[in-house]
Amino acid sequence: MQQSPVPPESPIYRRIADGLREAILAGDLQDGDRLPGENALMVQYGIARATARQALSVLINEGLAVPKRGSGVYVRQFRPIRRHGSRRLSREQWERGQAIWDSDTRGRPYTVDDVNIDKEVAEDFVARVLNSTEVWVRRRRYSVDGRPVQLAVSHFPADLVQDTPITQENTGPGGVYARLGDLGLAPAHFTEEVRARMPHPHETVQLDLPAGTPVIVIGRIAYTAAGVPVEVNEMVLDSASYVLQYDFDS
Amino acid sequence: MQQSPVPPESPIYRRIADGLREAILAGDLQDGDRLPGENALMVQYGIARATARQALSVLINEGLAVPKRGSGVYVRQFRPIRRHGSRRLSREQWERGQAIWDSDTRGRPYTVDDVNIDKEVAEDFVARVLNSTEVWVRRRRYSVDGRPVQLAVSHFPADLVQDTPITQENTGPGGVYARLGDLGLAPAHFTEEVRARMPHPHETVQLDLPAGTPVIVIGRIAYTAAGVPVEVNEMVLDSASYVLQYDFDS
DNA sequence: TAGTGGTCTAGACCACACA
DNA sequence: GTGTGGTCTAGACCACTAA
Numbered sequence: 385m386q387q388s389p390v391p392p393e394s395p396i397y398r399r400i401a402d403g404l405r406e407a408i409l410a411g412d413l414q415d416g417d418r419l420p421g422e423n424a425l426m427v428q429y430g431i432a433r434a435t436a437r438q439a440l441s442v443l444i445n446e447g448l449a450v451p452k453r454g455s456g457v458y459v460r461q462f463r464p465i466r467r468h469g470s471r472r473l474s475r476e477q478w479e480r481g482q483a484i485w486d487s488d489t490r491g492r493p494y495t496v497d498d499v500n501i502d503k504e505v506a507e508d509f510v511a512r513v514l515n516s517t518e519v520w521v522r523r524r525r526y527s528v529d530g531r532p533v534q535l536a537v538s539h540f541p542a543d544l545v546q547d548t549p550i551t552q553e554n555t556g557p558g559g560v561y562a563r564l565g566d567l568g569l570a571p572a573h574f575t576e577e578v579r580a581r582m583p584h585p586h587e588t589v590q591l592d593l594p595a596g597t598p599v600i601v602i603g604r605i606a607y608t609a610a611g612v613p614v615e616v617n618e619m620v621l622d623s624a625s626y627v628l629q630y631d632f633d634s
Numbered sequence: 635m636q637q638s639p640v641p642p643e644s645p646i647y648r649r650i651a652d653g654l655r656e657a658i659l660a661g662d663l664q665d666g667d668r669l670p671g672e673n674a675l676m677v678q679y680g681i682a683r684a685t686a687r688q689a690l691s692v693l694i695n696e697g698l699a700v701p702k703r704g705s706g707v708y709v710r711q712f713r714p715i716r717r718h719g720s721r722r723l724s725r726e727q728w729e730r731g732q733a734i735w736d737s738d739t740r741g742r743p744y745t746v747d748d749v750n751i752d753k754e755v756a757e758d759f760v761a762r763v764l765n766s767t768e769v770w771v772r773r774r775r776y777s778v779d780g781r782p783v784q785l786a787v788s789h790f791p792a793d794l795v796q797d798t799p800i801t802q803e804n805t806g807p808g809g810v811y812a813r814l815g816d817l818g819l820a821p822a823h824f825t826e827e828v829r830a831r832m833p834h835p836h837e838t839v840q841l842d843l844p845a846g847t848p849v850i851v852i853g854r855i856a857y858t859a860a861g862v863p864v865e866v867n868e869m870v871l872d873s874a875s876y877v878l879q880y881d882f883d884s
Numbered sequence: 885t886a887g888t889g890g891t892c893t894a895g896a897c898c899a900c901a902c903a
Numbered sequence: 904g905t906g907t908g909g910t911c912t913a914g915a916c917c918a919c920t921a922a
Contacts, residue, residue, distance in 0.1 A: 395910060402835070409834070421888065432912045434684070437889085445695050445845070446832040454888050454920035464829065470720060470882030485827060485853065575881045577735060579714065580830035580848045580873040582696040584659075585652070595695070598830045598848035598873070603735065623830040623848070630826045630880045632720030645891060671907065682893045687908085704901035704907050 397435050400425060401442035408448050408459055419449055419457040447596030447624070460594070462624060465528060469576060469630040485627050495527040499553050503542060510539045510616050513605055518542035520551050522560070525590060532591050533625040539616040544569065560615075561606075569614050571606035578602050580623060591622050598623045647685050650675060651692035658698050658709055669699055669707040697846030697874065710844070712874055715778060719826060719880040735877050745777040749803050753792060760789045760866050763855055768792035770801050772810070775840060782841050783875040789866040794819065810865075811856075819864050821856035828852050830873060841872050848873045 393399065404420075407413045420428065425436035440457050443449040451457045464485065500523040511517050519539040526534040538560070540550055549555045550563050561571055583591065583599045591599070600623050606615040644652075654670075657663045670678065675686035690707050693699040701707045714735065750773040761767050769789045776784040788810070790800055799805045800813050811821055833841065833849045841849070850873050856865040 397910080405835070423887080432914090434913090435911060438910085440889090448832075451889060452920080453890075453918075456888065456920095462831075469880055470884070485829065573881070573883055575879060578828060578850075578878040578880070579735065579876070580850050581712075582698075582846055582848065585655070596832055598832065600828075600830050626829065628828040630719055630828070630882070631824070632826075632880070632882065633823055634720070647891080673906080682895090684894090685892060688891085690908090701908060702901080703899075703909075706901095706907065 396429065396431060397438040398442065400429060400436075400439035404439070404443055405446070405448060408443070413459050415459060415461050417459045419443070419459065421456050443596075444594075445596045447594070447598075449596075450594045460624070464625055464627045465533065467621075467626055467628050469574075469628060470632055493528075495530070496524050497527060499524045501551060501553060503551070506539065513616050514539065514541045514613050516541035516543065520545050522550075528625070531625070533622050535587065535590055535620040537618050540614065544614065564614055569608050569612065571614060572609040573607040573611075574604060575607075576602050576604045578628065583620075587620055591620070593622060593624075600626060600628070602628075646679065646681060647688040648692065650679060650686075650689035654689070654693055655696070655698060658693070663709050665709060665711050667709045669693070669709065671706050693846075694844075695846045697844070697848075699846075700844045710874070714875055714877045715783065717871075717876055717878050719824075719878060720882055743778075745780070746774050747777060749774045751801060751803060753801070756789065763866050764789065764791045764863050766791035766793065770795050772800075778875070781875075783872050785837065785840055785870040787868050790864065794864065814864055819858050819862065821864060822859040823857040823861075824854060825857075826852050826854045828878065833870075837870055841870070843872060850876060850878070852878075 422433055422436040426433055444451055449457050450460050502521050504521050506517055506519040519542055522538045524536055525532055548563055550560055555563055564570055579601050580598050583593055600621040602619040604617040605613055607613050672683055672686040676683055699707050700710050752771050754771050756767055756769040769792055772788045774786055775782055798813055800810055805813055814820055829851050830848050833843055850871040852869040854867040855863055857863050
């Protein structure tokens with residue numbers, strides 16, 4: 385009936401992970417710095433390899449570190465793009481230098497690849513929102529500096545956009561919204577629904593996401609001034625590459 | 635010089651995880667359903683325990699499943715609260731039945747616990763935004779149905795709110811914003827910065843987050859009509875409990 | 885070639901849940 | 904008590920990176 389021997393503290397792998405995390409969050413280890421590898425941890429703490437791996441996997445799944453095969457485990461950085469929702473209300477005071485998170489303000493150009501356009505039967509929620517069972521769907525991927533950052537899928541009611549450039553790869557100057565304007569259907573109101581979750585496998589591939597990186601999912605509905613829904617756009621963003629900004633009154 | 639023997643496909647643990655994920659996303663397994671456990675997978679696929687664990691850990695880290703000690707691994711659901719940013723512009727058309735994600739609209743009451751108020755030296759970015767090195771800080775946690783869903787930390791310039799109920803636990807009717815109004819500092823404009831990341835350990839504890847659940851972080855700055863910043867509020871939300879909605883023009 | 889991370893096996897002891 | 908997941912050891916072979 386003696387007391388339990390020694391296990392009052394948290395498991396070894398967790399204590400190791402805590403130590404490394406602290407070093408990262410404190411800035412002792414930063415940006416592309418190399419973390420102690422599996423072998424180093426085995427020696428330093430006298431543990432088995434699986435345990436060292438478990439410790440590192442904690443940080444990897446938290447998105448704080450990235451493993452590079454044959455090389456090592458490295459600290460990850462956060463330098464997002466700033467995406468503006470409603471910026472119409474911005475005054476100088478809250479437009480300049482008042483950001484909470486640092487971000488890349490240099491307006492780097494988007495690249496669009498993998499454009500893909502199809503006429504499809506609408507999924508349930510799209511059909512419900514657009515009041516249309518047939519839709520034209522535009523899928524594309526956006527990259528910045530050669531790195532993919534966003535997947536977007538836009539849906540348009542088939543009867544409204546049939547035989548317009550919206551069903552073509554090249555939509556002409558001003559893009560899709562300008563063409564909707566030509567039809568007298570210029571988007572005037574938007575609602576955006578924002579959520580976050582872990583990525584699905586195909587998103588991990590298409591966005592080249594390291595483990596531990598959530599995605600931000602934006603469901604956006606565009607309405608004309610008359611209240612006609614003309615577009616449902618679902619965007620999937622690499623959360624390590626974005627900060628969303630919304631400015632509003634009241 | 636014969637071809638490589640058999641390993642053209644993805645690793646076993648991944649194929650198992652893929653199969654289970656498919657079952658979840660297709661709805662074959664849902665809500666609180668129990669997944670096949672480690673032992674079941676070992677037998678079914680003839681693999682070692684560590685490999686079965688690895689397969690399950692994939693789903694757990696994706697937030698699709700939750701392990702329950704001594705019981706099993708269970709499918710997780712997504713039934714979020716809808717949080718409205720700018721809703722001022724909402725018309726009936728885009729206010730009712732036009733949501734992309736299901737959400738709990740029944741207005742369940744928040745509970746606030748762990749209220750904590752202190753006068754502190756402002757962190758860098760807070761000091762920069764508020765033009766004040768000393769701030770009053772209100773920390774609190776919000777729960778819905780007894781489950782914690784949000785952590786919030788509000789900062790107020792010390793010189794503006796000194797000796798007001800804002801420095802007290804009970805701020806009176808209308809809350810903090812009403813008291814700011816009493817001072818002629820009613821918030822009129824807001825900017826919100828939204829990002830997502832994996833939670834830090836203390837957030838995991840305070841929000842009781844299962845593995846694989848990202849947090850949504852909202853950095854909110856409130857300005858008076860005159861453009862004076864009066865509050866910096868950092869909110870950390872359980873991403874499995876929230877959908878953010880923003881409505882805007884243009 | 886040496887070192888790194890990726891995958892996998894075959895055991896072990898533990899705390900906890902549930903019947 | 905039996906079964907579950909949590910932690911840990913001590914090996915193995917592989918693919919990839921970098922010198």
